[in-house]
Amino acid sequence: MKNTAMNSTAKTNPMVESALHDTDYQQYLLNEIFSFSKSTALPNEGLSIYQNNLLMTALRSLSISYPVIESMIGDHALYVLTRRLLDMDKPASGDWAEWGSKLSTCLFNSELYESYPxxxxxxxxxxxxxxxxxxxxxxxxxxxxxxxxxxxxxxxxxxxxxxxxxxxxxxxxxxxxxxxxxxxxxxxxxxxxxxxxxxxxxxxxxxxxxxxxxxxxxxxxxxxxxxxxxxxxxxxxxxxxxxxxxxxxxxxxxxxxxxxxxxxxxx
Incomplete structure (x- = not known):
């Protein structure tokens, strides 16, 4: 699904076709995905697919890095926190194991903190x-x-x-x-x-x-x-x-x- 969307977009959009030959394409694509804007660089449907895939990948990554937190707050709360964490701290590399260090800050600023400091x-x-x-x-x-x-x-x-x-x-x-x-x-x-x-x-x-x-x-x-x-x-x-x-x-x-x-x- 991901490769098909990328190839289709590159054929019809000169901006993306140029980016495909750039070593910064992955970061460019991540910026587009996380922007949640009305950018024409990628079709809205394609952006929604990428956003959802990245969210699920981020959620899986946090569940691996934070199994105790997941056990304590549950899947739904971790899903909400994952969305917030992605908004405040984009991954800096393709290795998701390196992402997630600011979850404690996210928890501190969340509704959970008052009851569970x-x-x-x-x-x-x-x-x-x-x-x-x-x-x-x-x-x-x-x-x-x-x-x-x-x-x-x-x-x-x-x-x-x-x-x-x-x-x-x-x-x-x-x-x-x-x-x-x-x-x-x-x-x-x-x-x-x-x-x-x-x-x-x-x-x-x-x-x-x-x-x-x-x-x-x-x-x-x-x-x-x-x-x-x-x-x-x-x-x-x-x-x-x-x-x-x-x-x-x-x-x-x-x-x-x-x-x-x-x-x-x-x-």
Whole structure:
């Protein structure tokens, strides 16, 4: 259907025929599809077909990247959010797995937020998990440990792996994510499980998402560890961090960070 429409249009429309020979044709076509205008570059019927196909493709993509959100809000709500997300954030490439990072913003601005303010945080966990699973595995540079004996701590900085995401939250985001993640697609968690979580819905739960041994992982972080790692992420030196958090066990954390592939090197 898609190829037939493209070929037919190219024969009758010089503008599209010219674009077909341009490497930017795909982006040109996407712009036409998303414009929802009365452009004559493509027949209205053709645009409607492309718009619907793209919407369905986008919906499938979000359901893959955000299975927990889909389980929590349902197919219809995800369909509505997909339309809104396409309006605010067009795909930048032909790889749909790279699209969808702004769903949390879409949820924050939606009618759902007032009743379910934790949904954007769950979306952030899901997107971080999705991107971590696609990240390149980077081994820790063990030679960089020599800096601990050769340099002052003021001159040493810990470099986090690109797969690491630090996700603070005022809600039990990990429990909600895990409860929905561990069930079959289309199912909902046991009522008793949800009731237990919802009774403590105001309990803050901070997460780290990362890749380890080729798999995406999600763990809960203490507030102390979250703040330390946020400082690491900001490029603060080890000495300065120890001044800010004098009781923090740097040696213990360093061992954990290396074993879990949170770090790539000491700089």
């Amino acid at each position: 934790y949904l954007p945080d769950i979306a952030n966990v899901e997107w971080a998990f999705h991107t971590a699973s696609r990240s390149e595995a980077l081994a820790f540079d063990s030679n960089s440990l020599q800096r601990l004996s050769n340099s002052d701590l003021e001159d040493i900085r810990c470099i986090l792996s690109p797969s690491v995401s630090l996700l603070p939250s005022a809600y039990p985001q990990y429990q909600l994510w895990k409860a929905h993640r561990s069930i079959e697609s289309g199912q909902v968690p046991n009522n008793s499980v949800l009731e237990t979580i919802m009774k403590n819905i105001d309990k803050a739960e901070h997460c780290i998402v990362y890749q380890h041994n080729g798999m995406a992982k999600v763990e809960v972080l203490t507030e102390e560890k979250l703040h330390w790692m946020q400082g690491v992420q900001e490029g603060i030196s080890v000495a300065s961090l120890l001044d800010i958090y004098p009781t923090f066990d740097f040696a213990l954390w360093l061992s954990e960070a290396i074993s879990k592939a949170w770090l790539t090197r000491l700089d």
